[in-house]
Amino acid sequence: MREQYIATIGLEVHCQIRTRSKMFCSCRTSFGEEPNTNVCPTCLGLPGSLPVLNKAAIEQTILAGLLLDCTTPEISKWDRKNYFYPDMPKNYQISQFDLPLCIGGAVPLYEHNYPKDYQKNIANPGKNVSLNRIHLEEDVAKSTHLANASVIDFNRAGTPLMEIVSDPEIETPEEAFAYLKTLQQILIYGGISDADMEKGQLRCDVNVSVRKQEEDELGTKIELKNMNSISAVRRALHYEIERQIDVLEEGGTHVQATWRWNDDAGITEFMRGKENAHDYRYFPDPDLLPVRSGAIVDRMRSLVPELPHEKADRFEREFEVTNYDANVLASDRALADYFESAARSSRAPAKKTANWVINTLLKHLNDDNLTPSSSPVPPERLAATVDLVEAGTVSNNQAKEVFEALWETPERDPAGIARELGFEPADTGAIDSLIDEAIANNPDKVAEIQSGNEKLVNWLTGQVMKASRGKANPRQVTDSIRAKLL
Ligand code: ZN
Numbered sequence: 001m002r003e004q005y006i007a008t009i010g011l012e013v014h015c016q017i018r019t020r021s022k023m024f025c026s027c028r029t030s031f032g033e034e035p036n037t038n039v040c041p042t043c044l045g046l047p048g049s050l051p052v053l054n055k056a057a058i059e060q061t062i063l064a065g066l067l068l069d070c071t072t073p074e075i076s077k078w079d080r081k082n083y084f085y086p087d088m089p090k091n092y093q094i095s096q097f098d099l100p101l102c103i104g105g106a107v108p109l110y111e112h113n114y115p116k117d118y119q120k121n122i123a124n125p126g127k128n129v130s131l132n133r134i135h136l137e138e139d140v141a142k143s144t145h146l147a148n149a150s151v152i153d154f155n156r157a158g159t160p161l162m163e164i165v166s167d168p169e170i171e172t173p174e175e176a177f178a179y180l181k182t183l184q185q186i187l188i189y190g191g192i193s194d195a196d197m198e199k200g201q202l203r204c205d206v207n208v209s210v211r212k213q214e215e216d217e218l219g220t221k222i223e224l225k226n227m228n229s230i231s232a233v234r235r236a237l238h239y240e241i242e243r244q245i246d247v248l249e250e251g252g253t254h255v256q257a258t259w260r261w262n263d264d265a266g267i268t269e270f271m272r273g274k275e276n277a278h279d280y281r282y283f284p285d286p287d288l289l290p291v292r293s294g295a296i297v298d299r300m301r302s303l304v305p306e307l308p309h310e311k312a313d314r315f316e317r318e319f320e321v322t323n324y325d326a327n328v329l330a331s332d333r334a335l336a337d338y339f340e341s342a343a344r345s346s347r348a349p350a351k352k353t354a355n356w357v358i359n360t361l362l363k364h365l366n367d368d369n370l371t372p373s374s375s376p377v378p379p380e381r382l383a384a385t386v387d388l389v390e391a392g393t394v395s396n397n398q399a400k401e402v403f404e405a406l407w408e409t410p411e412r413d414p415a416g417i418a419r420e421l422g423f424e425p426a427d428t429g430a431i432d433s434l435i436d437e438a439i440a441n442n443p444d445k446v447a448e449i450q451s452g453n454e455k456l457v458n459w460l461t462g463q464v465m466k467a468s469r470g471k472a473n474p475r476q477v478t479d480s481i482r483a484k485l486l
C-alpha cells in the first residue's frame with residue numbers, strides 16, 4: 001500500500017451452525033442431497049406455516065460468543081428483514097436486529113494464522129480485532145444461474161446461520177487473512193461449525209475503504225462479494241486497495257457500491273450500486289417469542305473448551321515442546337488430542353513424541369488424505385514405536401520402517417513388527433567389539449578426544465554405526481565410547 005494512505009477493513013462472516021435440523025423447522029441440514037428434498041412448508045415459506053426455534057442453534061451461537069468474549073443480553077429477539085428475492089419466497093428473512101444473541105467480543109489474530117510469507121514481519125503482533133455483534137438468522141435458498149435459466153434449491157433454506165460482524169479495525173489484507181483463519185479455527189474447536197469455505201459453511205463479505213493518513217473521516221466503503229477462500233480475500237483486498245488509491249490519485253471519488261471479486265481474472269468488478277442504508281423495514285417477528293438467555297449462558301459456560309492459544313501455552317509448559325511445535329499441535333483439536341494421549345502413554349520425552357506426530361504422522365495423514373481422528377494408527381501404537389527407539393531396541397530409521405508397516409497393519413504390535421523386520425535389539429557384545437576396534441584404529445582421534453575435543457566422540461560414533469550397518473543404537477554407542485575414553 002502506498003505510504004500516505006490507510007485502508008480500513010471490516011468483515012461480515014456468515015457461518016452455518018452444525019445442527020441436525022434447520023433453524024425454524026425439523027428438516028435435516030445434511031449437505032449434498034438431491035435438490036429440494038429436505039423441505040417443508042416452513043422452510044419453503046408457504047403462507048400459514050409457523051416457525052419454531054431451534055434450541056441447539058441458540059446454544060451454539062451463545063457458545064461461539066463465549067469463545068470470543070462476547071456478552072449476551074438478558075433478552076434477545078427475532079426480527080423480520082424484509083426484501084424481495086427468489087432465494088427467500090416469504091419475502092423476509094428471520095434475523096436479529098437490535099437485540100442479537102451476542103454483543104462485543106474480539107477475535108485474536110494468532111501469529112501462526114498470518115500468511116506464511118508474512119509471518120516474519122507482522123505489523124501488529126498480539127492484535128485483537130473487536131467484534132460488533134453475532135446474531136442468528138436463517139440461511140436462504142441456493143440459486144444457480146445456468147445459460148438459459150436459473151434454478152433454485154431449498155435444501156439450504158432455513159439452515160441456522162450465525163452472522164459475525166467485526167468492527168472496522170482490520171488494516172491490511174494479511175490481518176484479514178489471520179482474522180478469518182483464527183475465527184475458523186476457533187469455531188471448529190468449539191464444535192460449532194465445520195466452517196468449510198468450499199462447502200459454503202463459512203462465507204465472507206468484505207467492506208473496505210481507503211483514506212489519506214491525515215484525514216479523520218473514513219473513506220467511502222466498497223463491499224466485496226463472492227469470496228470463496230481465505231487466500232482469495234487477501235488477493236482481492238490487495239487489488240481493491242490499490243484500485244481505490246489509483247482512483248483517488250487521479251482525482252476521482254468513490255460511490256458506495258457492491259463489487260465482486262473475479263478470482264480467475266484477478267480483478268474486482270462492479271456489481272451493483274447501494275443506497276446509503278438499505279431499508280429492510282425491520283420489525284419484530286410476531287410468530288416468535290423473545291429468548292431469555294441467562295440459563296443457557298450458564299450452561300454453555302461449562303462447555304467452553306480450551307482454546308488453541310491456551311492449549312499451545314499448556315503444551316509448552318507441560319510437555320516442554322517448542323513454541324512452534326506447540327502451535328502446530330494445537331492448531332487442530334483432534335491432532336492435539338492425538339499428541340496428548342501419545343505423549344502420556346510413551347516413556348520417551350514428549351519432545352520426541354511431538355517430532356513423530358508432526359513429521360511422521362502428519363506426513364502419512366496428508367499422503368492418504370486423512371484427518372488425525374481417522375488415523376489408522378492409534379496414539380498408543382505410535383507411542384510404542386517411539387518407545388522402541390527410546391529403549392535402544394531399534395534405531396530411529398528402523399523405527400520409521402516399523403511405523404511404515406504399522407500404517408498398513410495397525411492391529412499389530414510395533415515390537416512384533418520390529419522382530420519380523422529383523423531389527424533385533426543390538427547384540428551388545430558384537431557392538432562392543434566394534435567400538436574397541438574403532439578406538440584401536442584411530443589412535444590420533446582418541447588422543448584428541450582425551451585432550452578435550454569431545455566433538456570427535458560423535459565422529460567415532462559414526463564409525464561404529466557404519467561398521468554395524470546402522471544396527472547399533474547411536475546413543476548407547478556414544479555413552480560407551482565416553483565411558484571407555486573419558
Ligand atoms: Zn423445513
Ligand code: MN
Pocket residue numbers: 014137163
Ligand atoms: Mn446476514
